[in-house]
Amino acid sequence: MANSEFYNWTSVDSSINPIEIAEYLEQLNELSDFIEYKSKSYQLLRIQSGQQILDVGCGIGSDVKRMSSITGKSGKVVGLDSSITILERAKELSFNWPFPIEFINGTIYDLPFQNQSFDGVRVDRVFQHLENLTNALDEVKRIINRDGIIVLCEPDWETLSIDSDNQAQTRRITNFLTHCIPNKSIGSQLQFLCEQALFKNIESYSYEIKFTDLRIADKALGISRKLSVNEISNSAYFREWLEEMEIRQKEGIFLAHVKMFIVKAQKE
Numbered sequence: 565m566a567n568s569e570f571y572n573w574t575s576v577d578s579s580i581n582p583i584e585i586a587e588y589l590e591q592l593n594e595l596s597d598f599i600e601y602k603s604k605s606y607q608l609l610r611i612q613s614g615q616q617i618l619d620v621g622c623g624i625g626s627d628v629k630r631m632s633s634i635t636g637k638s639g640k641v642v643g644l645d646s647s648i649t650i651l652e653r654a655k656e657l658s659f660n661w662p663f664p665i666e667f668i669n670g671t672i673y674d675l676p677f678q679n680q681s682f683d684g685v686r687v688d689r690v691f692q693h694l695e696n697l698t699n700a701l702d703e704v705k706r707i708i709n710r711d712g713i714i715v716l717c718e719p720d721w722e723t724l725s726i727d728s729d730n731q732a733q734t735r736r737i738t739n740f741l742t743h744c745i746p747n748k749s750i751g752s753q754l755q756f757l758c759e760q761a762l763f764k765n766i767e768s769y770s771y772e773i774k775f776t777d778l779r780i781a782d783k784a785l786g787i788s789r790k791l792s793v794n795e796i797s798n799s800a801y802f803r804e805w806l807e808e809m810e811i812r813q814k815e816g817i818f819l820a821h822v823k824m825f826i827v828k829a830q831k832e
């Protein structure tokens with residue numbers, strides 16, 4: 565199986581399509597359900613003017629820019645990401661941005677900041693791809709101020725559901741779409757992770773991300789990209805399934821949904 569169908573999120577720069585990956589993030593960030601859960605994550609951080617905020621795994625920097633309009637001229641939002649290509653796009657997209665922001669290349673496992681450097685830290689759809697969750701969370705905790713806030717946003721891919729007349733077949737498809745995600749159920753585990761890491765005042769919220777348009781779901785979930793793998797795209801069950809989805813699209817009854825969890829916690 566070619567690797568290009570499944571984006572390698574922990575090593576974007578060494579994948580064959582880093583620019584395509586950056587474009588994919590731009591498209592997702594425009595979806596209304598994404599804008600909604602992301603807005604909730606900023607509220608939970610209780611961002612105030614003058615604060616220092618860090619977005620780990622910031623991608624193309626949309627959240628960095630949005631949060632910086634709250635930290636204002638006297639504060640700063642830093643975006644850190646392990647991909648140089650994605651950060652280059654983030655910098656292009658924020659050229660001449662009117663509020664203090666900075667993009668830094670680095671890894672969540674070894675953040676280039678002193679202890680207690682930030683009032684709030686946000687991590688959005690990064691933990692699902694990480695190998696060592698405990699080390700990552702401990703490292704993030706180290707650089708948060710006392711009483712500072714962490715907000716984690718992650719889906720639970722076990723909840724991915726696509727309406728179909730043949731649920732067994734659809735389950736095979738959703739399993740295939742999500743099988744390469746290292747921490748598929750991370751969304752449901754975030755609260756426990758924060759408890760283990762001894763954060764206080766933990767709050768958990770869940771959001772339904774809905775796709776009522778097959779074209780948008782296709783892009784967001786990578787349906788045709790991932791299922792373009794030869795043995796699957798040629799299989800009768802996949803062709804039948806896709807035909808059913810096209811009919812549902814024409815009839816206006818296509819629906820796919822997945823749960824996104826947002827957990828807010830405070831450092832002791």
Ligand SMILES: C[S@@+](CC[C@H](N)C(=O)[O-])C[C@H]1O[C@@H](n2cnc3c(N)ncnc32)[C@H](O)[C@@H]1O
Nearest residue numbers: 573574621622623645646647671672688689690
């Ligand atoms: C699914 S994207 C989410 C991007 C962004 N948070 C958003 O909401 O659009 C995951 C991001 O995490 C970055 N990433 C993956 N592993 C990382 C690590 N160990 N340290 C920092 N960033 C990492 C990837 O380069 C990618 O930009």
